[in-house]
Amino acid sequence: MRVQTFSRAQILQEFNLQCQALAANDNRGFKQEFEELNEVGKDLPTRAGDLELNREKNRYPYILPYDHCRVRLSTHSSYSHSDYINANFVPGGGSERDFICTQGPLPNTTADFWRMVWEQNVRILVMVTALRHKDIVLCDKYWPLDPGTVYYGLMQVTTVSRKQGPNYFVTTIHLRQRDCPTDRIITHYYYPSWPDRGIPKDSSSLCAFTEHVRQHLEGIPCLGPAVVHCSAGVGRSGTFVTLLWLMQLCVRGIRPDIRAAVEDLRVHRMWMVQSLEQYVFVHHCLLHWLSGGTSACSPQIQGASVSANHHFQDRSQSSSGRGERAGRRRHHRHRQKPPADQPQNTLQQILHPGNLLRRLLPSSFQLNPASHTS
Numbered sequence: 001m002r003v004q005t006f007s008r009a010q011i012l013q014e015f016n017l018q019c020q021a022l023a024a025n026d027n028r029g030f031k032q033e034f035e036e037l038n039e040v041g042k043d044l045p046t047r048a049g050d051l052e053l054n055r056e057k058n059r060y061p062y063i064l065p066y067d068h069c070r071v072r073l074s075t076h077s078s079y080s081h082s083d084y085i086n087a088n089f090v091p092g093g094g095s096e097r098d099f100i101c102t103q104g105p106l107p108n109t110t111a112d113f114w115r116m117v118w119e120q121n122v123r124i125l126v127m128v129t130a131l132r133h134k135d136i137v138l139c140d141k142y143w144p145l146d147p148g149t150v151y152y153g154l155m156q157v158t159t160v161s162r163k164q165g166p167n168y169f170v171t172t173i174h175l176r177q178r179d180c181p182t183d184r185i186i187t188h189y190y191y192p193s194w195p196d197r198g199i200p201k202d203s204s205s206l207c208a209f210t211e212h213v214r215q216h217l218e219g220i221p222c223l224g225p226a227v228v229h230c231s232a233g234v235g236r237s238g239t240f241v242t243l244l245w246l247m248q249l250c251v252r253g254i255r256p257d258i259r260a261a262v263e264d265l266r267v268h269r270m271w272m273v274q275s276l277e278q279y280v281f282v283h284h285c286l287l288h289w290l291s292g293g294t295s296a297c298s299p300q301i302q303g304a305s306v307s308a309n310h311h312f313q314d315r316s317q318s319s320s321g322r323g324e325r326a327g328r329r330r331h332h333r334h335r336q337k338p339p340a341d342q343p344q345n346t347l348q349q350i351l352h353p354g355n356l357l358r359r360l361l362p363s364s365f366q367l368n369p370a371s372h373t374s
Contacts, residue, residue, distance in 0.1 A: 069269075104138060111154070129230040139229070241272070
């Protein structure tokens, strides 16, 4: 399917106008869009995570994976619930399973975490949380910080090298299953300065980090999903995936629709992009990235009260595209919900993964008639 595409300058100009419209009247548009997302996915079942045998595997008791798209580990015959891990497949630029979003590993789930990485053929890990905040453990250390080898269950994890970038670390890890003669090379991206349930102080830093990951993803064969986690695997993880996803679309000349992207993510994992502050920040970062890092239109974000109006470059009061967005909202509100006993593999029919790209395109996007085939 070939679609109409736009230059980066065209995307930037239109997105700048959209951000200005959303930020007007004390962020009225941002607040309205975020409130409309509140109920998305809340009625989807989480039976596996609620099972008593699996509760100790959840870092937070009320943040559970949806059953329809949870990652299932291979089952050990001696333990019927050994397939459970608090992780969901979520969409990205190409499919419903471009990413896995998961919680930070616990001491009793670290072996399962690495087993998931192995079984899903993961080659990129993205960690957007510190290990601790004061006396609170946000994520248990699941890899050797210094060169060396640690065993987690049947998995051998060897840190080969660690390089420091601006505000983040890139670690090369060799992963091997015991008695397996070959290693897999895993790249671990670690961005520790993102505060829990908040936003980074510097948007340019997160943009540079996300762009680094995006270019790596573009440059390697598509072997398996990338794993993204913070502490709970919802707020910061959702914000990162949304930004990366929309960057991927913009590079292909497709205009971004952040609201639609967040809505799709929330159908796959609860509370993705957890706060209004994070929702506005995605717009801020994408605008900064589209402008080449020179944008003077940064929303001024402080605490839960976000004041982004009067800071966008283009002062036009245009509200172009609002009717199109409203049409998409009506469509999404009536999306069919899976029955309680819906098998995992049939959810593809409900969510129409073949139309993933179409769902994120404004309704004014026209397919190229010459390239359309039935």
